[in-house]
Amino acid sequence: MSSLRRIRVGIIGLGGFGTTEAEVVRSMPNAEFVAGVRRTPEAARELSQRFGVPVYQNWLELLDKHPLDLVAITSTNETHREMTLEAIRRGIAVHCQKPMGVTLDDARAMRDAANRTGVFMQIGFECRYSLLYQRLKDLIDSGELGEIAQVYCHYTPGPWTLDAAAWKVKASSGGLFANKLNHYVDLLRWMIGKPLRDVSCVTAPKVIPYYEFTDNALTVFRFEGGAVAHILFNQTTTALPYGSSAAECYRAGHRLEFNVIGSRGNAFVDIWHPQVRVIHNYSGDKYYPRVARVEDYADLPSWKLYYNLQDEARDIVDRVSSGKREFISPDDAYLSTVTCLAADMSMARNGAPVGLADVESSR
Secondary structure: OOOOOOEEEEEEOOOHHHHHHHHHHHOOOOEEEEEEEOOOHHHHHHHHHHHOOOEEOOHHHHHHHOOOOEEEEOOOHHHHHHHHHHHHHOOOEEEEEOOOOOOHHHHHHHHHHHHHHOOOEEEEOHHHHOHHHHHHHHHHHHOOOOOEEEEEEEEEOOOOOOOOHHHHOHHHHOOHHHHHHHHHHHHHHHHHOOOEEEEEEEOOOOOOOOOOOOOEEEEEEEEOOOOEEEEEEEOOOOOOOOOOOHHHHHHOOOEEEEEEEEOOEEEEEEOOEEEEEEEEEEEOOEEEEEEEEEEEOOOOOHHHHHOOHHHHHHHHHHHHHHOOOOOOOHHHHHHHHHHHHHHHHHHHOOOOOEOHHHHHOOO
8 A cells, every 4th residue: 555645625515414525534544625515605614614625516616716625515416416526637636535426327327437547436335344233244244144044224313304305306315215214234245245136115104294205114135046135215214303312312213223133143233322232143053042142342432333434434535645545436336326226126016026137127
């Protein structure tokens, strides 16, 4: 690996993710936060004062006025393609938050541009940097759990209310899988590490009729070799007010759990309880499941455990600074996007299995 050079970073979309990334960049000796973008004038002025850099309302003004080595794109989903392609055209490395656009054409154009030019492009699947999920991946790859038979994800986020409705609109968000379940589809692919055979997705009648996509879904992913993964998603079993502590969120019904089941054992994580529970299934040749250990991570900050944008941003800065390639390649990110689109297609077909080739040929 070559020595680190100091790189210039711009951030398009200085909201929650963007400001977090700005703080990370400012803390790194091999990076300089040069300028950002925020569309509303008052917020742009406040952020400019906070960070001591220009903050524009127009993203092209950022690219035109500042020579950049890396641009982070944390804007709304429907903008990802245009911004990424323009940055790549200018030879600027890209860290674009998921999803990879909102259509198959968006994802394909972004992948192809990065592969054709060799310009660095990493999509923001920060869950792969998160310790609880990394531990599950390590346990799978080590063979401690045996051959993986099933991975189960139960996701019940906070309730949908009338505020901040833009991301609930399919045209701007890409729909349920592109916007809400993209991370967990990517984690299933990454953990199991085998080619996907097909996806089936069924839904019950909507509880909230006035949003454009469903508030519940049960999705089954079948992989080569026989492993099966599930995502159970429900948006309507959590309650308000929405607490700030783990205990309050758990009592209100919020769930995000992964259970990895193998031939020799299983492992379980729950984001509200910072632990990894490992069970070994056999005593000798007899099925006799017992808890082998519970790994406790209560001393670590929550962001490091399950939404680790900070370490992702550090890694991407270091990769661009040193000339290394992406941790998550454009082709890998593209496959997660196509898997999400397969789930959408299956949902539209009342749960009929859909393969990646079906999506690719549907244009």
